[in-house]
Every structure is written in structure tokens, then in C-alpha cells.
Amino acid sequence: MLVRDMQQQVDDWISQFEEGYWPPLANLARLIEEVGELARELNHHFGPKTKKPTEAEGSIAEELADCLFVLVCMANSLDIDLEAAFSEMMDKYRRRDARRWKRKPSHEPEG
Amino acid sequence: MLVRDMQQQVDDWISQFEEGYWPPLANLARLIEEVGELARELNHHFGPKTKKPTEAEGSIAEELADCLFVLVCMANSLDIDLEAAFSEMMDKYRRRDARRWKRKPSHEPEG
Amino acid sequence: MLVRDMQQQVDDWISQFEEGYWPPLANLARLIEEVGELARELNHHFGPKTKKPTEAEGSIAEELADCLFVLVCMANSLDIDLEAAFSEMMDKYRRRDARRWKRKPSHEPEG
Amino acid sequence: MLVRDMQQQVDDWISQFEEGYWPPLANLARLIEEVGELARELNHHFGPKTKKPTEAEGSIAEELADCLFVLVCMANSLDIDLEAAFSEMMDKYRRRDARRWKRKPSHEPEG
Numbered sequence: 001m002l003v004r005d006m007q008q009q010v011d012d013w014i015s016q017f018e019e020g021y022w023p024p025l026a027n028l029a030r031l032i033e034e035v036g037e038l039a040r041e042l043n044h045h046f047g048p049k050t051k052k053p054t055e056a057e058g059s060i061a062e063e064l065a066d067c068l069f070v071l072v073c074m075a076n077s078l079d080i081d082l083e084a085a086f087s088e089m090m091d092k093y094r095r096r097d098a099r100r101w102k103r104k105p106s107h108e109p110e111g
Numbered sequence: 112m113l114v115r116d117m118q119q120q121v122d123d124w125i126s127q128f129e130e131g132y133w134p135p136l137a138n139l140a141r142l143i144e145e146v147g148e149l150a151r152e153l154n155h156h157f158g159p160k161t162k163k164p165t166e167a168e169g170s171i172a173e174e175l176a177d178c179l180f181v182l183v184c185m186a187n188s189l190d191i192d193l194e195a196a197f198s199e200m201m202d203k204y205r206r207r208d209a210r211r212w213k214r215k216p217s218h219e220p221e222g
Numbered sequence: 223m224l225v226r227d228m229q230q231q232v233d234d235w236i237s238q239f240e241e242g243y244w245p246p247l248a249n250l251a252r253l254i255e256e257v258g259e260l261a262r263e264l265n266h267h268f269g270p271k272t273k274k275p276t277e278a279e280g281s282i283a284e285e286l287a288d289c290l291f292v293l294v295c296m297a298n299s300l301d302i303d304l305e306a307a308f309s310e311m312m313d314k315y316r317r318r319d320a321r322r323w324k325r326k327p328s329h330e331p332e333g
Numbered sequence: 334m335l336v337r338d339m340q341q342q343v344d345d346w347i348s349q350f351e352e353g354y355w356p357p358l359a360n361l362a363r364l365i366e367e368v369g370e371l372a373r374e375l376n377h378h379f380g381p382k383t384k385k386p387t388e389a390e391g392s393i394a395e396e397l398a399d400c401l402f403v404l405v406c407m408a409n410s411l412d413i414d415l416e417a418a419f420s421e422m423m424d425k426y427r428r429r430d431a432r433r434w435k436r437k438p439s440h441e442p443e444g
Binding site for chain 2: 002017028032035038042060061062064067074086090092093107
């Protein structure tokens with residue numbers, strides 16, 4: 001699946017409803033809601049949290065995908081091409097952070 | 112670019128450093144940090160917030176990409192295939208939410 | 223109720239359990255979870271979100287209090303006096319932001 | 334300082350500006366921004382994150398107070414009495430969670 005197909009699938013899905021995309025700050029609120037559910041799962045699996053018996057089992061992959069869905073909605077509603085934004089970010093990281101962490105011996109830059 | 116390539120690019124990037132992927136709760140903290148920067152940009156563009164002159168200009172696309180990067184790091188570090196998780200989520204939405212919002216007339220299900 | 227009493231009540235509550243305070247990053251994850259629930263309520267009341275009939279009614283005041291509880295836990299576990307931190311913050315705002323927004327005519331500083 | 338005084342101090346501060354309180358979803362965005370800065374500090378102190386030399390030193394107490402400030406703004410703008418909300422929450426926890434975690438021997442309920 002192309003990153004572009006992912007954006008297209010979300011657009012096909014949202015476009016069938018009259019409501020359409022939400023305004024940016026409402027989308028952000030929804031992103032927080034989904035990140036909050038991801039936090040709950042992560043704390044359950046990797047933190048000291050004891051789940052209440054009444055809390056439904058969930059999965060980290062599911063919560064990650066829900067977060068991704070909202071990110072894609074936000075990108076679509078603002079006409080942002082995620083592939084282009086991702087590539088520019090990787091370029092920025094390569095320029096900016098290349099010497100920020102210690103490289104493994106086999107990955108030291110020459111010269 | 113395939114979703115899988117995106118995960119691979121992040122893995123190639125992280126794998127050159129001795130530090131490697133962060134533990135899940137530290138990755139979550141970093142996700143929050145990036146979502147916080149996205150929130151600042153969104154509030155600046157769509158909310159009542161007045162930026163301080165000393166605050167650097169940023170872009171929503173950049174902040175979205177930074178959030179995406181951390182989601183991909185989290186997925187990679189937990190061996191989660193984002194394409195599969197995304198597809199399962201879309202299937203879930205199609206089953207669960209198909210009648211949650213009002214469809215446009217041209218998209219009403221038959222029968 | 224004094225801010226200090228609020229911290230004491232939380233400490234009395236937590237101190238009865240063997241588990242005690244959580245480590246900082248787990249507390250942060252929990253804060254995100256609570257902020258996520260607050261986001262859901264706010265979106266329900268002030269955004270375009272349509273609640274699923276199966277979602278329990280909640281209240282913004284309750285979610286705000288849950289966020290406050292986690293902030294107090296975090297402060298307690300790190301020996302932070304919230305009253306002192308709050309007072310220093312207000313002093314910082316008074317110095318830094320006094321001219322950031324437009325004052326009402328009746329609040330313009332003299333001279 | 335009373336919790337009520339804290340709400341009053343914030344109200345006195347905000348009331349001098351024409352802008353006044355922000356709408357709820359913009360306040361939420363700002364809360365996320367502040368929680369994001371708290372996350373950065375916590376990750377710096379307790380996680381694996383290496384700060385860039387250009388990043389200013391901050392303090393956890395300061396970031397906690399900034400989060401508290403936005404919570405108080407949100408409460409004030411929605412006419413929520415934080416002391417009452419806090420007390421109701423503690424009552425709820427006492428009823429609901431009393432047996433959720435293991436009590437220390439000295440705190441076991443009688444009978």
C-alpha cells in the first residue's frame with residue numbers, strides 16, 4: 001500500500017458522509033483522544049498500571065492505527081501530502097541530527 | 112512510497128545509532144512532545160493564539176511529519192506492520208461506523 | 223481547601239496502597255489518558271463530534287478533576303510544592319507577558 | 334493559598350486583557366502544548382532522551398505549573414469550581430477504587 005493510497009482510502013471513507021472532515025482544532029482533540037487510548041494500552045503493557053476488570057482488552061496496533069487515521073484525516077483536510085512531508089522530515093533529520101547520537105562503529109561517516 | 116518503505120527508512124535511520132529505539136513509555140512521551148508542537152501550530156493558524164515574536168515559524172506539515180515519525184518508531188520498535196494495522200482499522204470502521212454519520216444521498220447503501 | 227491540602231489528600235490516598243506513586247513516565251502516560259478523556263468530552267460539547275449511543279455520559283468537571291489528580295500525583299512523587307510552582311509561574315507571566323496581549327482600557331499600566 | 338484563590342488569581346490575570354479566555358478547543362490545544370513541554374522535561378530527566386545543546390534548560394516544576402494554569406483557565410472559562418470537582422473525584426475514587434490495588438497491611442479495612 002502506498003502512503004498515497006492510505007490518504008485516498010481515508011478520503012473515500014470520509015467523503016461518503018455529509019459531515020466531512022472536522023475543523024483542525026476538533027481533529028486535534030480527536031487525535032489527543034486516540035493518543036490517550038494508546039497511552040492506556042502502553043501503560044497496561046509496559047507500565048505499572050493495573051487494568052480494571054471492566055476495561056475491554058485492546059491492542060497497541062489498533063490504537064496506533066487509530067492515531068494514524070486521525071493524522072491522515074488532518075493531513076487530508078489541510079491538503080498535506082504525507083509522503084512529501086515525510087521525505088522532507090527525513091532529509092531534515094539527516095542534516096540536523098546526523099551527529100546528535102553516537103553511531104555504531106560500522107556506521108561512522110568517512111573522513 | 113509504500114507504507115512499508117516508510118517503516119524501512121525509519122529503521123535504517125535509527126539502526127545506525129547505538130541508542131536504537133526508545134522504550135515504549137519514552138516513545139510515548141516523545142509523541143506527546145510532537146503532538147504538543149502540532150497543537151501550537153494549529154492554534155497559531157486556526158485558534159486565537161498570538162505567537163510571541165521570538166517563536167520560530169513552523170509549519171503544520173512539518174509537525175504532522177514529526178508525529179508520523181514517532182508513530183513509525185513506536186510501530187517498528189514493537190514489530191507492528193502499520194499497513195496491516197491500518198487495513199484492519201479501516202475494516203473495523205466500515206463495519207462499525209457505516210451508519211454512525213449521515214451519508215450523502217449518493218452514498219446511501221442499497222436496500 | 224488549600225492547594226497544600228489537595229496535595230495532602232492525594233498523598234493520604236496513594237500512601238495506603240503498596241503500589242505507591244508511579245514512575246514519572248508512567249504518570250505522564252496516565253496524564254495523557256486523562257487529557258484524552260477530557261478531549262472527548264470537550265469535543266462532544268463544543269466540537270462536531272457525534273457520540274456513539276454506547277458511550278457513557280461524562281462531565282467536563284469530572285475529567286478536569288481527573289487531570290488535576292494526575293498532576294498532583296506527579297508533583298507529589300517529585301516533591302514539588304504546587305503552590306510555590308504556581309506562584310513562581312504567575313510572577314513569570316506578570317513579567318513576561320504583561321504586554322503580550324492588548325489590555326482593556328481600564329487596565330492600562332500607568333506612565 | 335486556597336484552590337479558590339488560585340482560580341481567582343488566574344481570573345484577575347486574564348480579565349485585564351481584551352482577549353479574555355479562549356474557546357474550549359483552543360484551550361485544549363494549549364493544554365496539549367504545555368503537556369508536551371512537560372513530556373520533554375520528563376523524558377530529559379527520566380528517559381533516554383539526549384537534549385540538543387541548543388535546547389534551553391527547563392524545570393519540571395515550571396512545566397507542571399504551566400499545565401495547572403491551563404487547567405485553571407479551562408475551569409474558569411466553563412464556570413467549574415475546581416475544589417468541588419476535586420472533592421467529588423476523591424469521593425468517587427474512595428468508592429470505586431478502594432479495593433483496586435493492594436493495601437499496605439496497616440491500611441486494610443476492618444471486617
